[in-house]
Amino acid sequence: MIPRYSRPEMEAVWSPETKFRIWFEIEAHAADRMAQLGVIPSDAAKKVWDKGNAATFDVARIDEIEREVKHDVIAFLTHLAEIVGPEARFVHQGMTSSDVLDTCLSVQLTKASDILLDGMDKVLAALETRAREHKDTVCVGRSHGIHAEPTTFGVKLAGFYAEFDRAKRRLETARTEIAVCAISGAVGTFANIDPSVEAYVAEKMGLAVEPVSTQVIPRDRHAAFFAALGLIASSIERLATEIRHLQRTEVLEAEEFFSKGQKGSSAMPHKRNPILTENLTGLARLVRMSVIPAMENVALWHERDISHSSVERGIGPDATVHLDFALHRLAGVIEKLVVYPEQMQANLDRLGGLIHSQRVLLALTQAGASREDAYSMVQRNAMPAWRGEGQFLDNLKADADVAALLNSDELDVLFDLSYHTKHVDLIFERVFGR
Numbered sequence: 493m494i495p496r497y498s499r500p501e502m503e504a505v506w507s508p509e510t511k512f513r514i515w516f517e518i519e520a521h522a523a524d525r526m527a528q529l530g531v532i533p534s535d536a537a538k539k540v541w542d543k544g545n546a547a548t549f550d551v552a553r554i555d556e557i558e559r560e561v562k563h564d565v566i567a568f569l570t571h572l573a574e575i576v577g578p579e580a581r582f583v584h585q586g587m588t589s590s591d592v593l594d595t596c597l598s599v600q601l602t603k604a605s606d607i608l609l610d611g612m613d614k615v616l617a618a619l620e621t622r623a624r625e626h627k628d629t630v631c632v633g634r635s636h637g638i639h640a641e642p643t644t645f646g647v648k649l650a651g652f653y654a655e656f657d658r659a660k661r662r663l664e665t666a667r668t669e670i671a672v673c674a675i676s677g678a679v680g681t682f683a684n685i686d687p688s689v690e691a692y693v694a695e696k697m698g699l700a701v702e703p704v705s706t707q708v709i710p711r712d713r714h715a716a717f718f719a720a721l722g723l724i725a726s727s728i729e730r731l732a733t734e735i736r737h738l739q740r741t742e743v744l745e746a747e748e749f750f751s752k753g754q755k756g757s758s759a760m761p762h763k764r765n766p767i768l769t770e771n772l773t774g775l776a777r778l779v780r781m782s783v784i785p786a787m788e789n790v791a792l793w794h795e796r797d798i799s800h801s802s803v804e805r806g807i808g809p810d811a812t813v814h815l816d817f818a819l820h821r822l823a824g825v826i827e828k829l830v831v832y833p834e835q836m837q838a839n840l841d842r843l844g845g846l847i848h849s850q851r852v853l854l855a856l857t858q859a860g861a862s863r864e865d866a867y868s869m870v871q872r873n874a875m876p877a878w879r880g881e882g883q884f885l886d887n888l889k890a891d892a893d894v895a896a897l898l899n900s901d902e903l904d905v906l907f908d909l910s911y912h913t914k915h916v917d918l919i920f921e922r923v924f925g926r
Contacts, residue, residue, distance in 0.1 A: 512554065522675060523536070598672055598697075617823075618733040623647075741807075743835075748769065845907055851906045853866050
C-alpha cells in the first residue's frame with residue numbers, strides 16, 4: 493500500500509493488528525462452540541477470551557516466531573499461547589490454517605466492501621447533484637471524438653450515474669458472495685471438527701457458511717469480487733477520460749477546480765492541468781491489475797494449494813485501498829468540477845450548424861427525396877461549412893435542389909436546438925426515478 497493513495501479507514505482493514513485480532517476472534521468463537529459441545533473445557537474457552545481480549549498482539553513477536561517456524565498461523569498460535577497460558581492447547585482443535593486465513597480474508601473483504609460502497613454513494617450523490625444542475629445545459633455530443641448532435645451536460649452525467657449505479661449493485665452482489673466462512677478442517681470434511689462450529693463462527697463474524705470448502709473457500713468467489721472492483725475502476729477511468737478531454741484547451745467545456753496557490757507546471761506558470769483525473773486513470777489501471785491474477789487463482793490443485801496466497805496478500809490490500817482512494821477523489825472532482833456553458837455553446841456553433849445535418853436529411857426524405865439523393869444534397873452543403881466556407885443553413889437555402897423540397901422557413905425550423913432536448917425529462921426519470 494502506498495501512503496500517498498491510502499485512506500486510514502481502508503488501510504486499517506489490512507493492518508497486521510486488524511488481521512491478528514480477526515484471527516483471534518475466529519479461534520475464540522470456535523473455542524466457545526467447542527466448549528458448548530463438550531469438546532474442550534468451558535473455563536478454557538473463557539480464559540482464551542479473557543486473556544485475548546485484554547492483550548495487544550505483538551506483531552514484531554509474531555514475525556520473530558514466524559522467521560523460525562516458517563508458518564504464519566503457527567507463529568500466531570504460539571504467541572497466543574504465550575498470552576493465554578496452558579489453556580491455549582484447546583485452541584485450534586480440529587482446525588486447519590485455511591479455516592483461519594480464508595475466514596479472515598472474507599471478513600476483511602466484507603469490511604472493505606462496506607467502505608467502498610460508501611465511496612460509491614458519494615460518487616453517485618455528486619453525479620446526481622451536478623446532473624440536475626446541468627440538466628438543460630446544452631452541449632455537443634461527440635462520436636469518434638468528432639461533433640455529432642446536441643445533448644446536455646446533465647444527460648452526460650446521468651449516463652455516468654446509471655453506470656455507477658450498476659457498478660454498485662455488482663459490488664453488493666460481490667460482497668454477498670465473498671462473505672462466507674469455512675471452518676471445516678483438513679480437506680473440508682469436518683472429520684475432526686463439528687460442522688456446528690463453522691455455523692457458530694459464521695454467525696458471530698457476520699458471514700454465511702461456505703457449502704463445500706474443500707479446506708479453502710473456492711476462489712471463484714474472490715475472482716468475482718475483484719472483477720467487480722475492476723469494472724468500477726473502468727467506469728472511473730471512463731469518467732476521468734471524459735473530463736480530461738473536456739479540459740483540453742481547444743475544448744475547455746469543463747475543468748478540474750484549480751485552487752488559489754495551486755501550481756500547474758514547474759516550467760510553465762500558465763498551466764492548469766487535469767492532474768486529478770490523470771491520477772484516477774492511473775489508479776484504475778492498478779485496480780484492474782488484480783483481476784487476471786484473481787481469476788488465475790481459481791484453478792487450485794485438488795483440495796488445496798497456496799499458489800493463491802501470495803497473490804491475495806498483494807491484491808487484497810492494493811486493489812481495495814487504491815479503489816477507495818479513487819472513489820473519494822472522483823467524488824471531489826465531480827463536486828468541484830467547473831463547467832463552462834458559454835464555451836459549450838461556442839463549440840456547438842463552431843461548425844456552422846452541421847450538428848443539425850441528420851434532421852435536414854430526414855426532412856428531405858419526408859419531403860419526397862430518396863435517402864441517397866437527400867444524403868448527397870446534405871453532404872455537398874455540409875462539406876464547405878466544415879471547411880469554414882459559410883454557414884450550413886445558408887448553403888442549404890442556396891441549393892436549388894434543396895429549395896425545391898424545403899422552403900426557407902421549413903429549413904429554419906430544422907435548426908432549433910430544443911428539438912434535441914425534448915426527451916431529457918424522460919431520460920432523467922429513467923435514471924433517477926423522479
